[in-house]
Amino acid sequence: MNQVPVDDTLSVNHIRLAQSKMPRMNAWVRCNLGLCIGVILPTLLSAAYYAFLATPQYVSEAEFVVRGQNNQPNLMLAGLLKGSGSGGGGTEDTYAVQTYVTSRDAAQLLMRTQNLKSVYNTPIADAIARFPNFYSGHTFEHFYQYYKRHVVAELDTTTGVSILQVRTFNANDSQRLARALLNSAENLVNDMNTRQRTNTIAASSHELHATLEKLSVVNEKIDSYRNEIAMLNPAQQSQPVLKDIASLQTMLITTRLQLAQLQRSTPESPLIEVHKRRIVALEAEIKNTETKITGSDTSFVPKISGYEDLVFQRTLLEKEVASADTAVAAAKLQADRQLLYLDEITQPNLPDYAAYPHALSNIAVVFAATFSVYLMIVLLISGAREHKLT
Structure with a gap:
């Protein structure tokens, strides 16, 4: 067997x-x-x-902070903010820079200067990860949505430090693009400084120029008024007339005293008539001279009033010019103090290994998502069957 x-x-x-x-x-x-x-x-x-x-896919990371003298709190306030867990660096300027590096302008700048599209449309990239791909459009808007997934800028509210991350299929490309974005962000801060300085000074300068124009108009009015009345300064030119009136009044008083003495001492003196005629002449001359000061439109009073009104306006405007000039100097000083700075804490690094894709976690997400949908469908079908049987 x-x-x-x-x-x-x-x-x-x-x-x-x-x-x-x-x-x-x-x-x-x-x-x-x-x-x-x-x-x-x-x-x-x-x-x-x-x-x-x-x-x-390789990620190059850089850290930076945007600061300026206008957003640095004093030590006591900084201590309170720190004690309450609030970051002092979350300013609007920081958010502006973060928004810019992920904006369309930044993407277009990189396309012009760094050949950005070829970085993501490379033969080494797989058909799903590269751009353009088979499941999305080929327009700039589609590329911009792709760009925002690969360029991320976030603010650490605890420390106030902004973190820039650039992800590409090549470590050198990631570092190069991150460096270009930081340079463009620094240029943006410089432009913001220029606009801020210009706007700060422009308002004060505009006020100064407007006041100078008003002063020029008043000076022209004064010149026209002088030509109209044929006097440089009616107030000063009226002084000799006033002195003449005062002199005549003094002479009138003296003559009256002399007349009174003669009338008491020698009533029959022929000088009495002389003094009387002199008094009449002096009174007539005083009255005639006073009409040059007051009493008509051609007298000194309306001329002096009109002239002093214009001079008063000029004095006020001269004070406004001095104040506006001081404001311009203060605005320039304030603009210099409010300059912004972009300080790089860490330079864009050259990654040693690929940070993406996260294979295990992505597979787990696919499994969890599909299994959840499967369970929902099974439950719906079971519920429908039970409802049909009942």
Whole structure:
């Protein structure tokens, strides 16, 4: 009787065991076809993609802070903010810089200066990760949405430090683009400084120029008024007339005293008539001279009033000019104190290894998402069947 070798016997048993399991496996697959197609197949496909097709992506990271003398709080306030857990660096200027590096302007600048599109449209990148790809459009807006996923700027509110991350398929490209973005951000800060200084000084300078124009108009009015009345300074030119009136009044008083003495001492003196005639003449001359000061439109009083009104306006405007000039100097000093600075804390690094893709976590996300959808569908179908049976 022939004996079968032990090894052959084991092989035959394994084959029979496998053949016996095949129908059961096929039956399980048929019973769970939805699970296989909706959950297991996408998970296996994603695992195959990350294992064999996904291109490594490198992240270059840089840290910076935007500061200026206008947003540095005093020590007591800084201590209170620190004690309350608030960061002192979360200023609007910092957010402006962060917004810029992820903006369309920054993307277009990199396209012009750094050949940005060729960085992401490279043969080494897989068909899913590169741009353009088969599931998105080829317009600039589609590229900008792609750009925002690969260039990220975030603010650490605890420290006030901004973190810039640039992700590409090449370590050198990531570092180069991060450096270009920091340079463009620094140029933006310089432009903000220029605009801020210009706007700060422009308002004060405009006020100064407007006041100077008003002063020029008043000076022209004064010149026209002088030509009209044919006098340089009516107030000064009226002084000799006033002195003449005062002199005549003194002479009138003296003559009256002399007349009174003669009338008491020598009532029959012929000098009495002389003094009387002199008094009449002096009174007439005083009255005539006083009409040059007051009494008509051609007298000194209306001329002096009009002239002093214009001089008063000029004096006020001269004070306004001095005040506006001081304001311009103060605005220049304030503008210099409010200059912004972009300080680089860490330079863009050259990554040693790929930070993306996160294969295991992405596969887990695919499995969790598809399995959740599968369970929802199963529950809905079961609920519909139970409702139909009832």
